[in-house]
Amino acid sequence: MSTTMPRVPTSLTGQIVTPGDRRYAQLRSTYTTTASPAAVLLPKTTAQVIDALRYAREQRLPISVRSGGHGFSGTSSNNGGVVIDLSMLNRVQVLDERAGLVRVEAGARWANVAKALAPYGLVISSGDYGGVGVGGLATGGGVGWLVRAHGLTLDRVRAVEVVLADGTLVRADATHEPDLFWLVRGAGAGAGIVVAFEIEAVEQRNVGVTQLIVEAHPDGRTIREWVAYLAQAPRELSAAAVVYAEGRSALMSITAVVAAESLRRARPVVEPLLAIGKVLEHRTDLLPYPTLVPTAHLSPNVGQQRGTTTNGLFTGLDDAGARAVQRAVTGPGRAVVQLRSLGGAVNDVASDATAYAHRHQDTLVIASVFPPRGGPALDTAWRTVGARADGAYVNFEGRPDPAAFARIYPGETGIRVRRLWKRYDPDGVFRSALLTGQPHRAAQPHRAAQPSRAAQPSRSAQPHRSGQPTRSGQPTSAGQPHRRRRRPR
Numbered sequence: 001m002s003t004t005m006p007r008v009p010t011s012l013t014g015q016i017v018t019p020g021d022r023r024y025a026q027l028r029s030t031y032t033t034t035a036s037p038a039a040v041l042l043p044k045t046t047a048q049v050i051d052a053l054r055y056a057r058e059q060r061l062p063i064s065v066r067s068g069g070h071g072f073s074g075t076s077s078n079n080g081g082v083v084i085d086l087s088m089l090n091r092v093q094v095l096d097e098r099a100g101l102v103r104v105e106a107g108a109r110w111a112n113v114a115k116a117l118a119p120y121g122l123v124i125s126s127g128d129y130g131g132v133g134v135g136g137l138a139t140g141g142g143v144g145w146l147v148r149a150h151g152l153t154l155d156r157v158r159a160v161e162v163v164l165a166d167g168t169l170v171r172a173d174a175t176h177e178p179d180l181f182w183l184v185r186g187a188g189a190g191a192g193i194v195v196a197f198e199i200e201a202v203e204q205r206n207v208g209v210t211q212l213i214v215e216a217h218p219d220g221r222t223i224r225e226w227v228a229y230l231a232q233a234p235r236e237l238s239a240a241a242v243v244y245a246e247g248r249s250a251l252m253s254i255t256a257v258v259a260a261e262s263l264r265r266a267r268p269v270v271e272p273l274l275a276i277g278k279v280l281e282h283r284t285d286l287l288p289y290p291t292l293v294p295t296a297h298l299s300p301n302v303g304q305q306r307g308t309t310t311n312g313l314f315t316g317l318d319d320a321g322a323r324a325v326q327r328a329v330t331g332p333g334r335a336v337v338q339l340r341s342l343g344g345a346v347n348d349v350a351s352d353a354t355a356y357a358h359r360h361q362d363t364l365v366i367a368s369v370f371p372p373r374g375g376p377a378l379d380t381a382w383r384t385v386g387a388r389a390d391g392a393y394v395n396f397e398g399r400p401d402p403a404a405f406a407r408i409y410p411g412e413t414g415i416r417v418r419r420l421w422k423r424y425d426p427d428g429v430f431r432s433a434l435l436t437g438q439p440h441r442a443a444q445p446h447r448a449a450q451p452s453r454a455a456q457p458s459r460s461a462q463p464h465r466s467g468q469p470t471r472s473g474q475p476t477s478a479g480q481p482h483r484r485r486r487r488p489r
Contacts, residue, residue, distance in 0.1 A: 005039045006059070009051045015042040015088075026300040027085060030066070032398065033074030034303035037064070037083045044088040046195050050167045053193065053429075056082040057165075063429060065193050067106045068133020069301035072309045072398035075189075075433050076136065086135055089195060092116040100201040101158065106135030106194050111297050114290040122201040123289045125150040128240065130297030138197055139188025140395040141356050143364060145292050148230075148238045148344030149259040150202050154185040154356060155349055159198040162191065165429040173198075183420045186355030186394070187409065190421035190432040207292070208258035208266020210284040214277035216243055216250040218330075220322030222277040226252070226339060227317045229272050231362040235344030236260055237269045243329050243337045250329045252277065257292065308378045309368040309398035312389025312407075313342070313361040324384040328367055333381025340364040357413040358391045365389070366396045375399065394434075401437035408434065 008016045017023045017040040027040045038061060041052040056063045062081030069076050077083050086107035093103045100122055104113055111130025117123060125146035127137045142153020150156065159173035162184060170192075172181040183191045216222040226241055239256040256273055258266035263286050274282065317325065328335045343362035351359040365385060369378045392407035409417045418435075425431070 008041070008055055011048050011051045012041060012043065012055070015044070015048070016040070017042065026302060027083070028077060029301060029303040030069045030071060030074045030077050031301040031305055032072055032303065032307060032309075033077065035074070035077035036079050037077055037081050040083045040085050042085050042088050046089070046161065046163065046169060049084065049086070049089070049163050049193055049195055050169065052084050053163060053165075054167055056084060057429060065135075065430070066133070067135030068109055068131060068137075070129070070132045071136050072307075072396060073400045073433060074398075075400065084193065086133070086193075086195070094120055094122070095198065097122075100203065102199050102201050103196055104134050104199055105196045106133070106138075108134045109298060110134065110137070110293045111290070111295045114293050115295060117201060118205075118288065118290050120201075121203055121205050123204040124153065124156060124199050124201045126153050126293065128292065130293035130295060131299060131301075134197065135188075135194055137395060138199075139184050139186075139191075139194055141186065141393055143340055143342065143393070143395075145207070145238055145255075145257040145289075146202075146204070146259055147346060148233075148235045148341055151345035151349065152356060153199070154354060155345070156200045156202075157185055157197050158200055160184050160194050161196040163193040163195055165192060165425040165427060169195075179420055180424060182353075183355055183417065183424070186357070187417045187421070189394070189434070190417070190430050191424050192430060204259060204261075204289055206261050206286050207289050208260050208263055208270070208284065209287050209292070210254075210256040210258075210266070210270040210273065211281070212254050212256075212273065212279055212283075213281040214252050214254065214279050216252045216326065216329075217277060218249065218326065220319065220324075220326040222252060223325050223339070224317055224319060224322035225276040226254070226273070227314075227322070227363050229276070230341040231316060231343055233272075233341075234269055236265075237341070238344075239273070239341045241339040243325065243339070245330050245334055248330065250326060251280070262286065307368045307370045307398070308373075308375050309366060309396060310378060310382055310386070310404075311364060311366040311392055311396040312386055313358050313391040313393060314363045314365060314388065315361050315390060317363065321385070321388050324388065325365060328381040328385050331381060333369065333377045333379075334373065335367040335369050335378060335381035338366040338368075340366065352413070355409065355413060355417055357410060358393070361390060364393055364396070368398075400433040402435060405432075405434035 017027050029035050043049045043052045062078045064078045064083045066076035066085045089105040089107040091105045092113050095101045095103050110126040110132050126144045128144045138153045162170050236259045241252045241254045243252050256270045258269045260266040329337050347359050351357045367382050394408045397404050
């Protein structure tokens, strides 16, 4: 199709990027997918978001919405359509320092949020990669380095500002538009364009960070013991473990974060992790929280990490389940598997309080494969693990379709999500790929997807790399899918 676009509204002059623009190469794609939209719009204000949406609808082309571009599904861009890129809406404002209330615009990235809040001694439990955008992660969940201590990112959201499909700007909170407020906390992709969040931050300056690499026993016991300890550990501890093949065996690269202001408090909490397998590398540091989501993570997304990802939520892992995870890594599929701790503050919230309904599980298991392996290899690796899963998390699903919707939004939650998506977007402008199974329809009127991450990712920020130790103690690339790591020498 022609890339010539009609003239944009005066308010967006200079803020449309088409294939002939030198900026196009850095704006066309997502973290996992190379795409070719007809145009990318870059609004700087909420009013310009409304103008951009109206303009995009007039073109009767697919519409994607992007905050950071880290969503594993790739739905924050498209082929032949329009992308509304929120990266210029990136302001972070402390509204009430004493109450910890912060307004964060959807296009901000978590590295910048952490940097802005550090002088106040405040943190928001976000994803674990600084480059993940706020909007995608916070509308899907937010599983980060403080998740067991302070809950999901969306659990700390107190109000949202949303541009609906008809261009109406709505503020939603617990008392005003409560249905919309419920929906955007977990199923924001089909609700509208969330342009800003009011989030209750918590006081925290430093965290204890332990990084270790252990050999994963072939019978799965190392994985089982990691899950068992994290399920009952003090909630100040949150952790991620990447399990990857190394020859015929497997290694676990673990990052454990303790919401504590001293090593004296942090070390006893992580000590049991040193007993789950043969330790090859180990260090513990007390670090400022922004070190975990550094500005070094900020970079354009140009399809640099191609891969296929899926996930499942679990309540404990028995021997058979742990062996299945181990086999996913070392067997024919050769997936990279990440374990993320849940429970703690996440499970303090009622299952029907938000559109994220998974409030009894304690572990998130994420599997990824990378080229030349693709979907068939992931299916082979995941089949036995996935059969044991009890739900899934939207921000780590790389293949959105109706079957994934049923895992992510089970039972009554799914019924309510569908009903509210229809209410707030009757024309299907923001229709999620979870309903259609087709995230990149070209030249199809009124189809769009708000990114869901990451983890992230968000991004979401979002699966996430749990960094190997470095001399500075900073995780090297915490937060995104990664290829196999070499054994440390």
